[in-house]
Structure formats: C-alpha cells, structure tokens
Amino acid sequence: ELKVEQNPLFLSMQEGKNYTIYCNYSTTSDRLYWYRQDPGKSLESLFVLLSNGAVKQEGRLMASLDTKARLSTLHITAAVHDLSATYFCAVDHLRDDKIIFGKGTRLHILP
C-alpha cells in the first residue's frame, strides 16, 4: 500500500528566509505532483515531476524528485507572504492508477 508522508505539517517562517518541505513515499513511483491550496479554495497544480532527477522551478518555488530515495522536495527561496498556503504532494501508484496525497504542509509566512 502506497503511503505518502510530508514534513513538516506546519511551518511558520519569516519573509526572506529559505526553507524546504519534504515528501517521502513508500513504494516505487516515478510520478510526483505538487499542489497548492489557499484557505477555503480548491487545489491548483504547481509542478509535475515525471522522472528521477527531475527539477522544476516557478518563481520562488523549486521542486525536485529522487526516485531512488523515494523523496521529493519543495524548496522556497526568499519567502514572501503571498506564498502562505497549504502545499500537498501526491504520488502516482503506477500499479493501479491511484493518486495518493500526503497530509499537506500548512505554510504561514510572517511579514
């Protein structure tokens, strides 16, 4: 059974600082997704990582995938208040087409 773990689950940080969110998963997969959710809203796609070593960047966010370690990271550079949201990683369980989500990381960036 595929399990997806994110840490930390809650992160409060100052503007201008750097930080990393980690996503570990338990079975083989080479597809991983990152989503953002604002309070009371739906989820929007941030990154799709499709192979070992994949790296994607958008603004102050950068995501990477290490399939051998079963680990993805979402790195935030010089955080700004607008990045406050909940971030989810999700993993494609290739064997049966299920996409399983982590519990999410609630990011609060203090001005």
Add this chain to the structure above:
Amino acid sequence: NAGVTQTPKFQVLKTGQSMTLQCAQDMNHEYMSWYRQDPGMGLRLIHYSVGAGITDQGEVPNGYNVSRSTTEDFPLRLLSAAPSQTSVYFCASSFGQAVDTGELFFGEGSRLTVL
C-alpha cells in the same frame, strides 16, 4: 470551457438520508476521481475511474458508491449518510497516467454536513 464542475457546493443532511454529489468535466478526460478532505488528514481517495464503465475503490470507499456511464460525469452517492461523512469533497480529472502526465484538475469542492 468550464473545467470540472461540482454540485451542490453546500449541503446539509440528516443521518440516514441519501444524496448524490455531481461531478462533470468538459475536457474529455478519461480519468476521474473523488477525494474527501478532513482537517489534518489531507486528501483521501474515495473512488476513481479510468474510463466510462470502469470504477475502482480508493483508500476510503465504505459508505460511497460511484458509477461512470459517460466520459463526462462521475457522480458520488451516499446511500445512508453518517456524521463521519461530514467533509469537503473534491472531484478531480485528468487525461490519465497512461497517455499523459496524470496531472489532476480539481473542482471547487462540495461541503457536506451530516447532522
């Protein structure tokens, strides 16, 4: 292009009542899925479908039924609502992992309260 449309957006039920959450997409997506979101639990997969006529169970299928008679629609039925089914429900769709990236597109969500 409306994307993924969920109805209703809000619903209050009494224990034991039945209801159907509707989900429709106009993107010609083969893959559709239902998740529930509860505080501290992330999103948990209820049921999913890889195409018309095909459905399968996710992580938390008990108490829910689905069918997929058309490519566009994927309704979620609660046969006898229980307070434990109070949650926010999200429908999501994609072209499917076999032919595309599998990136999911989400509806706006349906907030269900069971008294």
